[in-house]
Amino acid sequence: MKKVAYFGVFTALALIFSYVEALIPFHIGIPGIKLGLANLIVVIALYKMGAKEAFCLSVVRIVLSGFLFANLFSIIYSLAGGVLSLAVMVLLKKCGTFSVYGVSMAGGVFHNIGQIMVAMAVVESFSVAYYIPVLLVAGILTGLVIGIVAGEMLKRLIGLEL
């Protein structure tokens, strides 16, 4: 039962981060780029609880925050990004030779790749591919920031048994 409680707390935290980000957009001059604060919670859940739980958390978070702060269309984008990103993060973590920084960077990069793949399907052309370099570099940077914060948090959450 303890797990259910923690799951609730984590979902609430992730939702709050989504809300904060919707309030204060961390725009850095490039359209479509944001920090992805909620992914911090997903990374923490992945390390503290496991792949299945992190996956549930990610999907629940995206659907809820999509209905609360955005629209159905953005849920599709976010889901594609979130699922792909989590799948890659789980693989890299299982592989064991990556630190949390690398896992998080890959997560950031593949989040953006998932979204641009949906964008390609929507406009039915590869013309959006010109945006890929920007998204890759942005994914690395935001993923690294999230990874650094997650690393510091995990260091302090060592006593937290889930």
Added chain:
Amino acid sequence: MNIFKKMKKNDWILLGIVLCVAVVFYVVRIFSADKSPGYVKVSIDGRTAGTYDLSEDQEIEINGGTNRMEIKDGKVKMIEASCPDQLCMHQKAISLDKESIICLPNKVVLQIESRDKAELDAVVK
């Protein structure tokens, strides 16, 4: 920064690969971009206000005089804007397909369309 010391070898390899892929995509785009001058599409508040050929040098008044753009050597630059921040005027000149200059306060968007795609302007569902 001890963060960089804490990163494992595979983290660096991942970082390197992603950056390489980004550079490859960027280079491919630069070289595959249609260099022949196309059109610049001017839209105001979402509605297309006109398309102009990039191959002839000219100055064009937009939106009844709130903005002026200049076409020179196949490149487009905003040379006058009535808005206070004048961000669009400080943007570099555009010439490649899909590049754009946007003046938000006046809702003016300049976007380059390459010649071969200029007539295919719809999304088919």
